[in-house]
Amino acid sequence: MPTPPAPVTVRPGRDADLAAVVDLERVCLGEDAWGEALVAPGLAGGLPTVSYAVAVTADVVVGHAVLSAVGDVAELQRIGVAPDRRRHGVAALLLADVVEQAEGAGAERLLLEVREDNAPALALYARHGFEELARRRRYYADGATAVVLQRGLGLSRPG
Numbered sequence: 492m493p494t495p496p497a498p499v500t501v502r503p504g505r506d507a508d509l510a511a512v513v514d515l516e517r518v519c520l521g522e523d524a525w526g527e528a529l530v531a532p533g534l535a536g537g538l539p540t541v542s543y544a545v546a547v548t549a550d551v552v553v554g555h556a557v558l559s560a561v562g563d564v565a566e567l568q569r570i571g572v573a574p575d576r577r578r579h580g581v582a583a584l585l586l587a588d589v590v591e592q593a594e595g596a597g598a599e600r601l602l603l604e605v606r607e608d609n610a611p612a613l614a615l616y617a618r619h620g621f622e623e624l625a626r627r628r629r630y631y632a633d634g635a636t637a638v639v640l641q642r643g644l645g646l647s648r649p650g
Contacts, residue, residue, distance in 0.1 A: 497548040497549040498548065499546050499547065499548045499553065499554075499576075499579070499580070499581055499584060500546070500547055500548075501544050501545070501546050501547075501584050501585060501587075501588045502544070502545060502547060503542065503543065503544060503545075504533070504534045504542075504543025504544060504545045504555060505534060506531075506534055506535050508534055508543070508545050508552055508555075509527065509530060509531055509534055511545070511551075511552035511555075512530050512534065512543070512545065512552065512555045513525075513526060513527050513530055515552065515554065515555055515571045515572075515573060516530065516555075516569070516571060518571070518573065518574065519571030519572065519573075519574075520569070520571060521632075521633075522631075522632035522633060523631055523632050525569070533557060540559050540560055540561050541557060541558070541559050541568075542557070542558050542560075542592055543555060543556070543557055543558075544556045544557075544558070544585055544588045544589060544592070546572070546576075546581045546584055546585055548576070553572065553573045553576040553581060554570070554571060554572040554573065554576065554581045554582065554584075554585050555569065555570070555571055555585070556569060556570040556571075556585040556586070556588065556589050557569040557570075558589045558592050558593060560592070560593050560596035560597075560598050562597070562598075563597065563598055563599040563600070564598055564599070564600055564602060565589075565592075565593035565596060565598035565600070565601045565602070565644070566601070566602045566603065567586075567589050567601060567602070567603040568603075570582060570585055570586065570589075570603075570612075572585070577611075578611075582612075582615055583615065583619070586615070586616075586619055589601070590619075590642075590644065593644055594644045594645045598644050598645075599643065599644055599645060600641050600642065600643050600644055601621075601641065601642050601644055602624070602639065602640070602641050603616070603621070603639070603640050603641075604627065604630060604637035604638065604639050604640075605637065605638050605640060606631060606635050606636070606637060606638075607626070607635065607636045607637070607638050608635060613638065616640050616642075619642065620642045620643075621640040621641065621642045622640065622641060622642070623638055623639070623640055624639045624640060624641045625638075625639040626638055626639065627639060
């Protein structure tokens, strides 16, 4: 019988996570990956509106998410999960953390862009209350279209 994967926890990203997050960017986002120069200031806390969350199992970073929150609007800028940890709830844990952070920052809605051909991500966001707002043609480096999604937060959340 296979051993179940170690539990995953989500914590704030920190400087020591730089190499792992940059590697996840490359593996998960390919041509659209952020490099060290873009990731380092966010992990170091040098961007006041940006926060990183990392998913960790057995001291290994297996996922990350980046939130930008300004005023009443927050944006999930990045989310990535190591290929061998996908379909195990890691993205949902990261998304829940991002929602909590956005609400804590006073945001009334959370926005994100996702590739229109990323069916698993679209399904995840739909399960978590996101609805399509718009489409951005040729948004990604390879020319793919982005679907802009939004979700109400806190008192602005429907239902």
